[in-house]
Amino acid sequence: MASGSTAGTDDDYEALISTTDVELLKRVWRNEKAAPEILRFETALIQRTRGQIQLMEETIEEFSSSGIDPLTVSLYQMDLDRTQYLLRSYLRTRLQKIGKYMFHISNNPEVQNRLSEQEKGFAKRCTEDMERHLEESVLSKLPDNYRDILKQSIISEENDMVPEPQLDTFVVCKSRRFLGPFQLDGSDELLEMKPDDLCIIHYKSIKERVQEGEIDLV
Amino acid sequence: MAGQSDPNLSLFSAEEVEFIAEDEMVEIVPNLRMDALNFICGDFGPFFPQMATQVPLWLAVALKKRGKCTIRPPLWMSVEKLTQVLEAERDSQRVFEQLPFHYVEISRLLFDHARDDIPDVYMVRSLVEDIRDVRFHKVETNLETLNERALALKINNLSAMEVNIVRPFIGRALQAFYKHDSPELIPDQERISDRRPQVANNAARRHLRR
Structure with missing residues (x-):
C-alpha cells in the first residue's frame, strides 16, 4: 500500500479485490488517529474484523490442543495480536475523542x-x-x-x-486516485492531486474526501 | 492552550510507524518445510526449503529470529543503488529522491535482525544514515522558506518517519500562518454567526496583495 512503487493504486477494482479487511482497518485506524474530529464508525468493517478475530482465537486454541508445531501456532498468534492491536487502538482513539468532545x-x-x-x-x-x-x-x-x-x-x-475539534488544523495526507483541481476551503486556491501525492493540507478542505475514501491521512 | 489541538491525540509514535512498516512485503528464503499460513491479514506460503517467497516484514523477522529463513534485502538496499541516491540527494536542494515510504523503518528492522543477510552491511548502513541526514537537513532548510499562508503544501517523496517528525512543526506553523494572516477568520464570538462579510473581506484583501 505505502511502498515506493505506485503500480496498481489507481486500479480501483483491482484494489478492492485484493484489499484485506486488515488493510482496510489499518487505513481507517490511521485516518481516525490523524483526523482532528471523530469520523464515521465503520460498522460493517469492525463487525467483520471482530468475527475474524474470534474465529482465529478458536483456530489457535484448536491448534494448540491438536499438537500442531509450536512455531506455526506462535506465528498465528502474532497475526492475531497485530489485528487485535489495530482494532483496540482504533476503538481507543475514538473513545479518547468522545471523552474530549x-x-x-x-x-x-x-x-x-x-x-x-x-x-x-x-x-x-x-x-x-x-x-x-x-x-x-x-x-x-x-x-x-x-x-x-x-x-x-x-x-x-x-x-x-x-x-x-479544531477543523482548521493541518494534516498530512496521501491521495488514492487522481483528483482533479478542487477548491481549498475559504480561498480561490485550487489543488490537483495525483495518486500517491503526499501533501500537508488544511483539514477542512479535504474532510469529505477523507470520509469518502479518496484521500488517506498518514 | 485554547485553540490548539492536542498533538498527542493525532500523532503516531515511532513504534506505531514501525508497526505500519512491518506490513511491507519482503522476499525470504526459508530453510524449513511449512504449510501455508492463512492469516487474518492474508495467506502466505506454503514454505519449502530454498524456495524464495514473499511475506510481510514482521513474519520475515519472526522466522529469521528463530533461524528459519534468510531475508533477501530489497533491491534499493545495495551499495550501488544507495550511492546513487545519496549523490542525487546532495545534488538537488529541493527534490527528494524516491525511496520506499518506509525506508527508515525497513532498513532499521533489517539492520537489527538480519545483518548477516545484507551484503556490505556496514557500508549500506552508513549510506542509509547519510541519506537520512542529508534529507533531514534539506527538510530543515526548506522549512525556512515557509513564510506565507498556504492551505496545502506538497511534500512528495518524504518518507513516513520524516513526515512523522516534521508533522507537529509544519502543521503548527501553517496553522499559525493561517490564523495570523487572516484576522477576520479568528473565531470571534460576535462575528462567528455572521460569515458573509468576512468572505467578501478576505477576497478583497487577497486581491490587493497581488
Whole structure:
C-alpha cells in the first residue's frame, strides 16, 4: 500500500479485490488517529474484523490442543495480536475523542450519528457524569447567571464553553486516485492531486474526501 | 492552550510507524518445510526449503529470529543503488529522491535482525544514515522558506518517519500562518454567526496583495 512503487493504486477494482479487511482497518485506524474530529464508525468493517478475530482465537486454541508445531501456532498468534492491536487502538482513539468532545457530540446530531451504538451509550454516560461532577463541584456555588454548563454566562448567545475539534488544523495526507483541481476551503486556491501525492493540507478542505475514501491521512 | 489541538491525540509514535512498516512485503528464503499460513491479514506460503517467497516484514523477522529463513534485502538496499541516491540527494536542494515510504523503518528492522543477510552491511548502513541526514537537513532548510499562508503544501517523496517528525512543526506553523494572516477568520464570538462579510473581506484583501 505505502511502498515506493505506485503500480496498481489507481486500479480501483483491482484494489478492492485484493484489499484485506486488515488493510482496510489499518487505513481507517490511521485516518481516525490523524483526523482532528471523530469520523464515521465503520460498522460493517469492525463487525467483520471482530468475527475474524474470534474465529482465529478458536483456530489457535484448536491448534494448540491438536499438537500442531509450536512455531506455526506462535506465528498465528502474532497475526492475531497485530489485528487485535489495530482494532483496540482504533476503538481507543475514538473513545479518547468522545471523552474530549462529549458536549460537542451530544449537542450535535450529525456528529452523534457517526458513533456506534455502544459509543453513543458511552458518550451519554460521560456527559451525564461530567455534568453531575461540574454541577456539584463548581456550578452550584456560582451566582445564578453563571450556572449553565454550556455557556459562560446567560448573556452568551451560543454555547461558548464547549470544546470543539479544531477543523482548521493541518494534516498530512496521501491521495488514492487522481483528483482533479478542487477548491481549498475559504480561498480561490485550487489543488490537483495525483495518486500517491503526499501533501500537508488544511483539514477542512479535504474532510469529505477523507470520509469518502479518496484521500488517506498518514 | 485554547485553540490548539492536542498533538498527542493525532500523532503516531515511532513504534506505531514501525508497526505500519512491518506490513511491507519482503522476499525470504526459508530453510524449513511449512504449510501455508492463512492469516487474518492474508495467506502466505506454503514454505519449502530454498524456495524464495514473499511475506510481510514482521513474519520475515519472526522466522529469521528463530533461524528459519534468510531475508533477501530489497533491491534499493545495495551499495550501488544507495550511492546513487545519496549523490542525487546532495545534488538537488529541493527534490527528494524516491525511496520506499518506509525506508527508515525497513532498513532499521533489517539492520537489527538480519545483518548477516545484507551484503556490505556496514557500508549500506552508513549510506542509509547519510541519506537520512542529508534529507533531514534539506527538510530543515526548506522549512525556512515557509513564510506565507498556504492551505496545502506538497511534500512528495518524504518518507513516513520524516513526515512523522516534521508533522507537529509544519502543521503548527501553517496553522499559525493561517490564523495570523487572516484576522477576520479568528473565531470571534460576535462575528462567528455572521460569515458573509468576512468572505467578501478576505477576497478583497487577497486581491490587493497581488
